[in-house]
Amino acid sequence: QPGITGTDLVLAITHFLRKERVVGAYLEFFGEGADALSVGDRATISNMTPEYGATAAMFYIDNQTIDYLKLTGRDDKQVALVETYAKHTGLWADGMKKAKYERILRFDLSKVTMTMAGPSNPHAMLPTSELGSRGIAAAWEQPEDGKMPDGAVIIAAITSCTNTSNPRNMIASGLIARNANRLGLTRKPWVKTSLAPGSKTVKMYLEDANLLPELEELGFGVVGFACTTCNGMSGALDPKIQEEIIERDLFSVAVLSGNRNFDGRIHPYAKQAFLASPPLVVAYAIAGTIRFDIEKDILGYDHDGNPVTLKDIWPSDEEIDAIVKQAVKPEQYREVYDPMFTLNVDYGEKNNPLYEWRETSTYIRRPPYWEGDMVAANQLKGLRPLAVLGDNITTDHLSPSNAILADSAAGEYLAKMGLPEEDFNSYATHRGDHLTAQRATLANPKVFNEMVKNEQGEVIQGSLARVEPDGKVMRMWEAIETYMERKQPLIIIAGADYGQGSSRDWAAKGVRLAGVECIVAEGFERIHRTNLLGMGALPLEFEAGTTRKTLQIDGTETFDVEGTIEPGATMTLVIHRQNGDVDQVPVKCRLDTAEEVSVYSAGGILQRFAQDFLESEAR
Template sequence: LGFGVVAFACTTCNGMSGALDPEIQKEVVERDLYSTAVLSGNRNFDGRIHPYAKQAFLASPPLVVAYAIAGTIRFDIEKDALGYDQDGNPVTLKDIWPDDAEIDAIVKQSVKPEQFRSTYIPMFDVTRDAQAKTNPLYDWREMSTYIRRPPYWEGGMVGEKSLKGMRPLAVLPDNITTDHLSPSNAIMMDSAAGEYLHKMGVPEVDFNSYATHRGDHLTAQRATFANPKLFNEMVLDENGKVKQGSYARIEPEGKVTRMWEAIETYMERKQPLIIIAGADYGQGSSRDWAAKGVALAGVEAIAAEGFERIHRTNLVGMGVMPLQFEEGATRKTLNIDGTETYDVEGTAAPGAKLTLIIQRKDGGSEQVPVTCRLDTAEELSIYSAGGVLQRFAQDFLESEGAA
C-alpha cells in the first residue's frame, strides 16, 4: 500500500499480527476487536492504514517487525522476550537488533548503481524523432479510474460564488484534519468509492487506496468526509449523541444518509453549501483533495473558529471562501444545529469584516460578524478568478493575446 512496513496487533487480545484478511476483518467487526497498527510510514491518522485500525504508531522498520513477532502492543519492547532460542533462553530486541556495520554490508551487497541507471536513464532517453511523433494532447480515456479529465473549468467550478442560501453539509468539532476531509486509506467495497469502482469493473483486489486514485475526480471526490472517525454534529444517534462515521443530514427533509448520498443530492439540486467548524480546521498533511473534494461538492464557504495555514491557502486556491468567527463566537454559542441557511454580506477584501447571516428554521435570523480570511491581495485575486487554476488560465490567455 506504499506505507512501508506495517504490523497489526489486536488491542484486546494477543497473537494477531500481519495484514487483516477478510476473515479477520469479519471477526474484528463482530467481536469489536479493533486493531492497532505499528508502521514505518510517515502518517499516523486514525484509519489511515486500514479502516479497522483505531490507532497507529510510527516506528522504525525493525521495531515494526519486532511488534509483529510479539503480536501485541501490550509489550515492554526493551525488556520482554520476543521469543526463545532452541535452548529455552529468552531472545530480546537488543539480541537481534542489527548494528550499523551489518546494515551497511547488506546495503552494499544489495543496492547497486545499475539498478538506478537501468530505471531512470531510459525515462529521459527520448529522441527528437520520437518527440515529433508524440501527440502533445493527452488522450483521455473515459473508463479510466486513475486519470480523468478534471472538471475544474466547468459548471459550478467557474463563475462567481453567490454565497447566498447556503445549507450546511456538516457541523464539525475542533481539530478536524485533512484526513477527516479526504482520507487516504484503503478503499472498502461498501464505501461510495468502492461501489463506484465495482460498477466500473474494477476487481476489489485492485481498489487500492484513495491516494492512488487522486487523478480521477469521480473516485477521489467520493472520499470527501469518508473517514469512519468523522463526527458530524448534525447527525445524532437514538441517545442524542453525535454518531461517528461518514454521515450527513439532508435538509430541509432532515434525512440522515451516508455523506456521499447527501453530496450527490445537493449537487443534483445545485444547492450551495457551507461547512461550520471549530478551531484548527484542516490540520495535518497538506493534501490537495481536502480542498478539492469540498469544492466539487458545492461548498462555497467554510466558517470556522480558526484554520490551519496550508489548508486555508488550499481552500482559497479552489475558490472556497474561508470565514473566521470572532473570538468567543462558536457553533455552540450560536446554537447551530444544521437546519439553518446562510448568506454572506459585504465586500471580500484581505482581512475585511463581513456578515454571516443565519436564517433559522423558525423564521428568525441572526447577523454574525466574521473575518474574511483572504489574507493578501494575491489571494483575493485568486479567489475572485474562481481559484488558482482559473487564475492561471486567465493569465495564460492574456499573455497569448498580448503575443
C-alpha cells in the same frame, strides 16, 4: 541518550512544536543539540514539518552537511563549492551565530526517551515507558485456538519518508531483526509486514551489511520504493484475518514508521495506528499486540528457554554507527542517482498534444473545473451546512486515500463501471477521475459530523450527513448528490486546526465539487487553507472565543456571508435560525494576501491560470 533514534527525537519535537503553535512559521534549529545531529536525523525532523504545521524547518550548513554530501557520492568539486559558498555568504554555521529570531524555543534533546505517537495523531506523543499508565498496554491473553488477541497488530510496516532514508534507523532495524532471529523469535502470523524504503540505496547497504536477509526472515521484505502503508496503501489483508476482525469486531491496530497515523488513514480494519521507529516496528511484529508493554513484557524465549525482552535484542549505538560506517558507501548513491540526471528519451513519432479522454476510464477523466458551477461566482447566500465538525479535522477525514471498500460510494461506482473488487485499488490512485475521487469526500468512517446524533443526543461516528430542511440522515455521498441536484450552495462549520495532515488536493477539490462555497473554522492549517482558496472556496475564521458551540450551531440554520473580500478583512457571517432569529457574527477573511484574493476572485488557481494564459495569448 543511548538507544534513542531519530524517530524518537522527531516525535517528541513534533509534540513540543504543536504545543508551541508554530503553524505557518519558518523554523531554524540551532544550538549544541542541533550541531550533534547527523543530516539523516536533521532530515527526519524537517520532513515532519507538515505534522507540526510550520512552513519550513531548516538547519544551517556545517561539517555535518559536508560529511553527508561526501557520504552520498557528490563529487569533490561540488562539495568544495557548497562549503566555500556557504562560508562566503554567511550561511555557514559560524556566520549564523548572531542571527536574530522573532521567537526562540528551547528543546532539550537529552530528555527524549523511547517514543511512539498515537493513536490518531503524529503529535500525540506516547513515551514507551508510559504505555501502561496511558491504558495502551494492558493485561492480555493469547487465545488458545490461535485466534488474534485484543489489540492485535495487523500491520507492521517500515514505510518510506525519511525514516527509511536515515541509515541509523535502517541499520538499527536490521540489527534488531538479526538479534531476534539468533534467539529464535518470530513474528506473529497475523501481522502483515513490509519494508518500503524511500531510496534504493537502503536495499544496497542493508545487503552489504548482510542485514536484509535478517529482516526478510521476519517478513520485512522490500515491497517497493515509494509511499505505501503510510499513505493507506498497504494492500489487502489475508482474507481469513479480515474475516476474523469483522466477525469478532476485534480491536486491531497498525504500527508503522511513517509520518502520519490519522484516523482511518492506514487501513480500514486498523482501528488505531501508532508511529514508531523502524526497530520498534520490528519489535511489535514479534509482540503481535499493542497491549504488549514493549519495554517490560517478554517477547519470547530463546533456544534455552530464557525469557527475551526488548533490551536483549536492542543493538548498541556503537554497533549501529560501526555498521553504518562500514556498509553505507558513496558509490551506492552514485549508482542510484546519477542515471536520474542522464536524459536519453526517445519520444518516438510525433504525438497529438491533446489527450484523448476516455469516458470509461476510472483513473483519468476530463476534469470539470472550467465548466458549470465551477466557473460561476460564489453567491455566499443561503448556504446550508454539509457538516458541522470538531477540532483537528485532517485531510484524511475530508478525503481519505486508503483502500476502496466494496460497500463505499466509490466502490459501488467502480463496480457499476465494471471493475472487479480486486482492482478497486485506493482512492489515491483514482485521483485523476473526479467521479471516483469526489465520492471520497468526508467518506472516512472515523469522522464525527455533529449534525448526526442518536436519540440520546450523542454524535454518531461515520460518513453521515443530515439533509436539511428535510432532517433526513443518510450517507454523506447521497447527501452530496441530493444537494447537487437541488443546486444548494453549502458551507462547512468546524473547530480548531482544520485541515491537518497531507497536502491532499482532493480534500479541497471534493468539498468544492460538492458545492461548498465557504468553510468557517476556529483555525486552519496552512497548506489546506491555500488549497481551499486555490479551488475557489472561501476560508473564514471565527474570532477568538467564538466557536460553533458558543453560537449553538446545530445544522438547521442557513448562512450568508457579507462584506468586502480583502486580505484579513473582518466580514460578517449572518446566521438565519430555524425559529426566524438572525445573528450576525464577525469573522476574519483568511485570504491573507492580495495575490490570494486575486486567485479566489478568479474562481481558483486553475481559473486564474487560464485567464492569465488567455490574456497573454491575446496580446
